[in-house]
Amino acid sequence: MAYKIAVASGKGGTGKTSVSVNLYHYLAQQVSEKVQLVDCDVEEPDDILFFKEAQKEHEENFYQLIPEIDTGKCTFCSKCAEYCEFNAIVILPPAGFAEVNKRLCHSCGACLVACPEEAIHEKKEAIGTISCFRTAIGNGIVEGKLKIGSAMQSMLVKAAKKSISQQNDLVIYDAPPGTSCTVVQTVSDVDYVILVTEPTLFGLHDLKIMVDLVQELKKPYGVVINKTGFGCTLIHNYLATENIELLGEIPFLKEYASNYANGELFNHIPHAIENSFQAFITNIDRKILQYEGDNYFKW
Amino acid sequence: MKIAITSSNNNVSARFDKRFGRAEWICLYNDETRQIEFMKNRHTNLNNGAGTKTAEKMISLQVDRIISGDFGPKAKNLLDKFEIQVVVVRENNLTVEDIIQRIK
DSSP, X not given: OOEEEEEEOBSTTSSHHHHHHHHHXXXXXXXOSOEEEEEOOTXXXXXXXXXXXXXXXXXXXXXXXXXXXXXXXXXXXXXXXXXXXXXXXXXXXXXXXXXXXXXXXXXXXXXXXXXXXXXXXXXXXXXXXXXXXXXXXXXXXXXXXXXXXXXXXXXXXXXXXXTSOTTOSEEEEEOOSBSXXXXXXXXXXXXXXXXXXXXXXXXXXXXXXXXXXXXXXXXXXXXXXXXXXXXXXXXXXXXXHHTOOEEEEEEOXXXXXXXXXXXXXXXXXXXXXXXHHXXXXXXXXXXXXXXXXXXXXXX | OXXXXXXXXXXXXXXXXXXXXXXXXXXXXXXXXXXXXXXXXXXXXXXXXXXXXXXXXXXXXXXXXXXXXXXXXXXXHHHHHTTOEEEEOOOSSOBHXXXXXXXX
């Protein structure tokens, strides 16, 4: 089984993508070529932008099954509407009206079980795409991209995770921002969570929420502070009081930020950045070795 | 004509609730008989589909017009299918009585 790491943050813009992409790059170079990166930020996937050489190998639509009610067979008993946890079904007997609202439906299938007349059938509805890209090093990138208008993020994250190669030693999930269902879905099956934060009040506030989440999910985790160097010790103090492991610190450098904006994370990496990533990778490698040690027989 | 007005409580001096699906009460006003009736909205606290379910209720009550602060797209689409007129009142601090006075 591959060792799975999620990169999450709570607050947006702290550097999940930078950390994920760099982690992929360095792990592939230094730890194992058999590493895959999964972009779980399905509403705005962007990991691929940093791999200009990447070739799309495969793309497929992912479908959600939406029930449709055949009003010819329907007796308007409203059983399906009673079963529906998401209030997606509207039945108006006098009007002969029975409809499923696509935006509310979660495809749980309860209405099909409820219907005594077999008047409900499921129809495929595309909610997004899953793409696989080959990169110069590593096992490549899997990207989930949600169709505009669909609200089935978690479903697509799950599908993206299922499309990963079986030949991996390591898998990195780049989580969406926030602490909502999609993030829970991303983090739920990983072996380790890297929380990326920034030294601001806002960064600290959202980090705390994220820490609550990973503790509740009982996942081992550590923190990376991105954009350091402004003298703010809020995060350091918090980590010290709560006894949370600091995995690394990445200094803020204008030069590096402009590289990022140009999509060039791996060219002309400033020394300070390179060194901080090396130290961070060493810490992560230690986690991987620990895991391998603990799971020696399973591995 | 049967008119529904979203309300925060069960009397005409209550504040006009600008939310449709999440309104606590619905005032049903008949402009022919001048009859006023209050109905508790059972869908206020639904996790999903409060607007859709409240719209469904309005349709089944054969309301002709609904007055509220705003309507979500799902509720609006459903009400449109049954040609129920929706009226949006954006002013704050109105009571249900104020609304009734305007349509009398």
